[in-house]
Amino acid sequence: MASRGDNGSRSGPISFLASVYDLDTLDTRFTTPSSVPYRAAADKREDDRVTGRRAEPSKWNTLEFYVYYLVFLVAVPYMFWIAYDVSRPSDPRYQKFKHLLSDGWIPGRKIDVSDAQYHTFRVNLPYMALLLLFHPLLRRVWNAVYPVPQETKPSKLNSPEVAEARLHQRASFDAAFALLYLVVLHGFSAAKILVILAINYKIATGLPRKYVPAVTWVFNICTLFANELCEGYKFRDTALLFTGRPALDLVTDTLGLVRLGEWLDSHGGLMGRWEILFNITVLRLISFNLDYYWSLDRRSSSPIEKKQLDPANLSERDRISIPASPQDYSFRNYLGYTIYAPLYLTGPIITFNDYISQQRYQPATLFPSRTLKYAIRFGLVLLAMELVLHYDYVGAISKSGPDWSSYTPAQISLLSYFNLHIIWLKLLLPWRFFRLWSLADGVDPPENMVRCVSDNYSTLSFWRGWHRSYYRWLLRYIYIPLGGSSFRTGFDAARTVLTYLVVFTFVALWHDIKLNLLIWGWLVVVFFLPEIAAGYMFPRRKWEGRPTAYRMLCCVGGVGNVLMMISANLVGFAVGLDGLENIVKGIFRDYSGLVFLVTACSALFVGIQVMFEIRQSELRRGIDLKC
Incomplete structure (x- = not known):
């Protein structure tokens, strides 16, 4: 079956560039429901038709929207x-x-720099x-030295025997390369990681x-704190601990341990x-356990047998939820997974079950043409970051240590706004x-960034789309085990x-043990x-007869959400609480600041209307990202 991201019928540079920015190129998870195997996902599915009927007519x-386009033509270059x-x-x-x-x-x-x-x-x-x-x-x-036995019959290409041989081949390489990778990256400190x-x-x-979950969480959270407080357990400090000598008493170090x-x-x-x-490895340790x-x-x-599923064509949800075989939880597979070289340093995060499933069977979502387009898209994002850093020194x-009082409200706000974009880009690029x-190595992890940081109006949706693989990890291992969310009663709301x-709180501590990150999380x-x-106060069903009024009401709420999200992320990842306080004071110090705030909120209102329509366009194509 041809990939929807391949767009084989298209031609010309414009069409090719459009295919590079297609959601299917970014991640097939965005266009294929998690419960549907990729090979079974046709271009026109029943779910798509239902979703498409829910979308509103185009407003482009x-x-x-012509008025909105005019605002964009003036506001964006001015910013x-x-x-x-x-x-x-x-x-x-x-x-x-x-x-x-x-x-x-x-x-x-x-x-x-x-x-x-x-x-x-x-x-x-x-x-x-x-x-x-x-x-x-x-x-x-x-693979050439340790080949997988080849089956002559096409029907046997994904036989259990071939799948087991492929798993053994790939996991053995991953484990061997992991040891080499650790030594090259961390030298003798690789021994600390292996311990x-x-x-x-x-x-x-x-x-x-019965003790496994509790001890797993205690051990890994303590590891996060110990790594930070002990600064990686220096060998010299360990030697001093065992010899009992003071830090400067090196002359009498007769054993030479220090x-x-x-x-x-x-x-x-x-x-x-x-x-x-x-920290990213800690998430994989918890996932395995x-x-x-x-x-x-x-x-x-x-x-798999009970549901009569094809193990070579599982949906993503099944790859994650269906446990691996008992023999798959070996130390070799565990080492290959936790130190899988392409994802070791920054992720994205993939669960152990998903990793083993993809090692057994080549994911159907991997195509050379899609990987090439993804590489081009990475190059374009890198170019965007370079251009911003060459022209905007925010x-x-x-x-x-700027004197914010020397900047106008517009300058203060735009410096902060572009600062957030740089934070977004500097995270996006490594991911x-x-x-x-x-992808080039044959493993398809989730895409971490769904939308541009300027294409978010909902706090809840922003969190779903920002570091998406981490969000999904939190759902599986913390949020759902704690009961998820419900606001049916007061008790349910308090528990939620x-x-x-x-x-x-875990997210903040996982990022770093700093007060500003705790404040950000809260x-x-x-x-x-x-x-x-x-x-709950303004449900969509009560506004079905007034869709335009409801859209305007939601947009006003979206403006407030954007201002709050900007504030929270500035505290957590940019200027801190004191810096935000200075920025707010600078905006409100005189009448011109209030004029700018009204103008900025008006521009945000226009931008959010366009965000709404982008999502409606996706719905008309049968895509509902929920973010």
């Missing part, structure tokens, strides 16, 4: 101009942040690109079943501080790069709010409540 060619204007060398504040700039590749322009996270990714991108090419090629060599992995594996397979520890610490590989990015724990309930029967300005590597608080929960309350 109405007078209302970029404001950020560019305060970034020019002629600006009197330029010298204060000039040291955070470096020579760029665009003639006559410097580039903002103030963000250490993106700068590290940017500098290492050529080497990672070589690794992206080397790793799949090395797997081909491995953590071994303890976690023993918790799942060695403890009595010197040995220092030598081991000096050979920490390419990433000596392994603990910084280990809980998937194994839940598999013990189904050892007596096979869901990151450098915010990190230079897409490593997902591209995984408590569930949200538990989830977002602010997100607080900002959920008005939207949830509005949904």
